Amino acid sequence: MQFPSNKYLIRHLITTAPRHSYHSATYYERPGAETMDQKGYISCDFVVDIDADHIPTNCRQNHDYAICKACGAFFQGEKPLKCSKCDGTKFDKISWICDECLEVSKKQVFNLIENFLLSDFSIPIEDINLYFSGHRGYHVHLKTKAFLDLDQDARREISDYVTGEGFSFKIWDYKMIQNNMMGFSIDDPGWAGKIAKELYNILVLGEPRIKEVFENPIYGKKLSTSLINIIISNRQYLIKQISDKRKIWQVAGIGEKTWIRIFEILRDRIKADIDVVVSIDLHRLIRLEGTLHGKTGFKVMKIKYDNLKDFDPLKDALSFPDDQDNTLDIEISAPISPKIRIGDTNYGPYNLGEKLKLPLNAALFLLCKEVAQIKPPS
Ligand SMILES: [Zn+2]
Ligand SMILES: [Zn+2]
Structure with a gap:
C-alpha cells in the first residue's frame, strides 16, 4: 500500500481505523508495485526491536x-x-x-545506545531515532548512511556483537598462565574493556551490590554463596588490579570455569537483548509512529533520548487525557x-x-x- 502524501495516509487511517498500523523500514524505487521484485530495493533502515516478551523477567510468573x-x-x-x-x-x-518488565526493556535501550551505538559505533545521537512501541518495548531506527546499505550478513554481525552472541572469552587473551588467571584491562577495546569496567563498577559498590548481581542474574544460573563470598573477600585486591590495569586476576578458589560464568553474568548485564530477527530483515514492517498499539491502546511515540530516563509508558503514552x-x-x-x-x-x-x-x-x-x-x- 502506498500513499502519495501524509494527507492520504491520515485519511485512510481515519476511515478504516485499523487495529495495528505498520510501515516498511525499506526504501523502494516503486513502493506501490505489486511484487517485491518490481518494487526495486534501494536500502533499509537498521531497525532494532527491544521487547520484554523475549527477556526472561521474573514478573511474568x-x-x-x-x-x-x-x-x-x-x-x-x-x-x-x-x-x-x-x-x-x-x-x-x-x-x-508491569513496571518491572517495562523497566527491563528500557534498560536494554540504554545498554544498546550507551554501550554500543554511541561508543563502539560512534553513531551521532541525532541519527538514533527512538520510539516507544506502544506495548512492552522500544524501537530504534538508525538512518546513518553506512547502516542503510548493509546486507543481511553485516546486520547479523552487528546484532551478534550487541547481544554478545557466539564469541569465546578466550579470544581476548583470557587464559591461565602458570596458574595466573589473565583477565582484561579497562583500556581493552570492545567487549573485553566493557567486562573489566562492569566488574570494577560492581566491586566498588561493595558487598550488597556483589550479592545482588551474582545471586540474581536475569539469565542463567546464579553463583553459589561460597563463590560469592570468595569474590567479596577478594574485592579490594580485584579493585586494585583492575584500577592499576593489571590483567592478572588470581583468586584462590575461583577457577577458569567460574571466571567464565562470572564473565557471562557481566556480559548479560552489558548486552542489549534485541530481537535479532527484526534487525537482519531487509523487508521489515514496523509500527507507525503516532498510531495506537492494538493490544494496549497506548501511543507508538517518538522519544528524545534525553527524556528516556523519566519516560513512563503507563503515563506518558496514554491516548486520552x-x-x-x-x-x-x-x-x-x-x-x-x-x-x-x-x-x-x-x-x-x-x-x-x-x-x-x-x-x-x-x-x-x-x-x-x-x-x-x-x-x-x-
Ligand atoms: Zn487441557
Ligand atoms: Zn512485568
Whole structure:
C-alpha cells in the first residue's frame, strides 16, 4: 500500500481505523508495485526491536497466564508445552505488562545506545531515532548512511556483537598462565574493556551490590554463596588490579570455569537483548509512529533520548487525557484481569464477570488486552 502524501495516509487511517498500523523500514524505487521484485530495493533502515516478551523477567510468573483451549485448565506464568489435564497443546495466552518488565526493556535501550551505538559505533545521537512501541518495548531506527546499505550478513554481525552472541572469552587473551588467571584491562577495546569496567563498577559498590548481581542474574544460573563470598573477600585486591590495569586476576578458589560464568553474568548485564530477527530483515514492517498499539491502546511515540530516563509508558503514552470522570462500562470476560497501573492509579486484579466503570485509558487497555468487553449499563 502506498500513499502519495501524509494527507492520504491520515485519511485512510481515519476511515478504516485499523487495529495495528505498520510501515516498511525499506526504501523502494516503486513502493506501490505489486511484487517485491518490481518494487526495486534501494536500502533499509537498521531497525532494532527491544521487547520484554523475549527477556526472561521474573514478573511474568506473576502476571502472565495461559488457558488450555481444549479443557479450559488454567496455567499461571509461561504457557506449558502440553496441558497437564488433557494433553492439549493449544492455549489462549494472556501476556501482561508491569513496571518491572517495562523497566527491563528500557534498560536494554540504554545498554544498546550507551554501550554500543554511541561508543563502539560512534553513531551521532541525532541519527538514533527512538520510539516507544506502544506495548512492552522500544524501537530504534538508525538512518546513518553506512547502516542503510548493509546486507543481511553485516546486520547479523552487528546484532551478534550487541547481544554478545557466539564469541569465546578466550579470544581476548583470557587464559591461565602458570596458574595466573589473565583477565582484561579497562583500556581493552570492545567487549573485553566493557567486562573489566562492569566488574570494577560492581566491586566498588561493595558487598550488597556483589550479592545482588551474582545471586540474581536475569539469565542463567546464579553463583553459589561460597563463590560469592570468595569474590567479596577478594574485592579490594580485584579493585586494585583492575584500577592499576593489571590483567592478572588470581583468586584462590575461583577457577577458569567460574571466571567464565562470572564473565557471562557481566556480559548479560552489558548486552542489549534485541530481537535479532527484526534487525537482519531487509523487508521489515514496523509500527507507525503516532498510531495506537492494538493490544494496549497506548501511543507508538517518538522519544528524545534525553527524556528516556523519566519516560513512563503507563503515563506518558496514554491516548486520552487522564480524566477520571470520562468512563466506560465494561465487564471482565477472562478468568482474571491482572493488576495494571494506568497513570497514578492501580486497577485490578479483577475476576471473571466483574462489572466495572473505569476511566477511558484503563478500560481501553483491558479491552485491547481482550480480558474485558464493553457492557452498556443495564
Ligand atoms: Zn487441557
Ligand atoms: Zn512485568
